[in-house]
Amino acid sequence: DLSGEGAQAVADEINGTGGRAIAVQVDITDTAAVEAMAAKAKEAFGGIDILVNNAALMIEIVDKPLIQTDRARFDKGMAVNVWGALNCAQVIAPYMAARGGGAIVNQVSAGAYPAQSFYGVTKIALHGVTTALATELGGQNIRVNAIGPGMTKSDAGLSLTPDDSPLVQAISARAPIQLRDTPDALCGALLLLVSGAGRWMTGQVINVDGGWVMRG
Structure with a gap:
């Protein structure tokens, strides 16, 4: 951290x-x-058996349309949200291989399907990293998956999109169940992906979002 x-x-x-x-x-x-x-x-x-790539920039790179993203913002966002996860995987995968395998879980975003702002672009890129690493590391018994959180009630999420914002109201009308939940709502999917229960899963993204992505 x-x-x-x-x-x-x-x-x-x-x-x-x-x-x-x-x-x-x-x-x-x-x-x-x-x-x-x-x-x-x-x-x-x-x-080391498990790597969860959760660190990312959001507030710093989500406030402008992609068309207005300058080179400095692009480089910083890609460095943290994409290279940072890949960097951790490159360093830690050998530790996992030495123990006979492991599990890597990247945090992407429901807001990446389709990509919304430059932040969404970085998360689409991380989805690509997930599938590529799943292919490359499978022979070492290392599984690589991702979780796509929806609008969690995190400090950052609530500051960017309060419950009474027009965006939240519009998406809430389409979500089959409650649109927002606390960050610990992601833990069930995470436990599945890092435990033996998920031993036959790799290269997958599990969206934990109240059905936001499903309804478009």
Whole structure:
């Protein structure tokens, strides 16, 4: 996590409830930093079986139409949202292979189908990374899938699209079940993809979005 304090707070909560966790502040675009993170994880837990690529830029790159995206914004968004995930996979896949396999889960977005703004473009690109890595790493028993969250009630999501915004109201009218839910609504899909229950799944995107994408 780029926020050292935030990561430590989560680690403390996990450790306080009987789990085991360490917090590492890392820039996922920096290969040396990711390598250091992986080494710390191996030292703490003996190896790495699961990688969840959840870090991304959203607020910084979603406020303008794609046609108005300049080179600096394009490079920054692709560096974090696409290269960052690929960088982590490149570094960590060998750790998984050494243990006989593993599971990688990338977080894309329901807002990428079709792509909406430059943010959506980065998530479509990450979908491509997911399917390419699934093909390339399958021989090492490493599965690569993705989750496409809908409009979660995260701090960032609520600040960008409050419940009373015209966009939310319009999409809510088309969603078969509730459009928004808390981020922990994604955990069921995540547990499926990283556990033995999902052992025959790779290259897939599971949209957890209240039916938003299904209804278009």
